[in-house]
Amino acid sequence: MPAMPHSHPTGPKVGPGGRATKQRRIVWEAIGSLGPHCTVDEIVEKVGLAEPGIARSTIYRAVNTMTEAGNLVATRLDGGPLRYEIGSQTHVHTVCQVCGAVDHLGEDDPIPDVESELADRGFRPIRIEITATGVCRACATRRRRPAPTLKS
Amino acid sequence: MPAMPHSHPTGPKVGPGGRATKQRRIVWEAIGSLGPHCTVDEIVEKVGLAEPGIARSTIYRAVNTMTEAGNLVATRLDGGPLRYEIGSQTHVHTVCQVCGAVDHLGEDDPIPDVESELADRGFRPIRIEITATGVCRACATRRRRPAPTLKS
DNA sequence: CTGCTTATTGCGACCCCGTCCTGTTAAGCT
């Protein structure tokens, strides 16, 4: 798990990092131990064990600050809550429509076609999110549900 | 603007299309005239002009049905409401962090790297969403705001 | 080290987006 970023963790600072409070340290560690695509609810629960009495809104504010600082990446994978993970440039997720499983495909893989097209248009990307929605191998083999629908 | 799809508009049906009611016809036309990435609020307003008295919940149900039928694609581009547009397989959007402008890059462009990786994993994609967040050409040239922040 | 400024916290009220539940209406099959 990466250390609590002070201000310039890895890349260029995108926004103010803010003060290093106890609450933010705890939130950061919770996210690290929860792993990728964790929700605020999960963070709340984890944090509650480590240190009860931290307000829900504090956690929301913490993840927002970290996201704005570029240390965290926020994605909404389905219709549900935002999911957070420690940041990287390009992000590929798979979401299974049948079982709802979320997985990573890879990170920082270059997507040449898209990036050159972006360059042609003069668009400077800071982050690229790719979400593939479909059916995972497990569900395809034991094929539950007659016809997959778009909403789980 | 494409015609109101009866049941099998272009691709294979994923869910039941449902009945062709007057309300759905009006909603479909509103979406067509609003163009890509329109919100339910915009649809509500447009529909209200054409035919007052159509319930908000009806419009929500209509776009859900159309999305499930595969005629519409729903995307949440920022933290805001879902945005709808007439469907295609692969979808590339750009979102400018400075001015908030949303644009299309292209549709149905194959993304070979990603698709082969998906195949390796036995994941069968039904739809691939790509969102590039960054700074558009206009904002880059007249460069407002000293440092771009992640939230508009 | 002490004092001061100001970001951050805790708490609760609040808002937005979207869903769900009711009885009623109308699509479209026979």
Added chain:
DNA sequence: AGCTTAACAGGACGGGGTCGCAATAAGCAG
């Protein structure tokens, strides 16, 4: 035309997230 049942209007509800306020503490200046 009759009938079945999806879809409708209207409104209550719920989850996820934000905001405003008073109290607290980070961290700079001296």
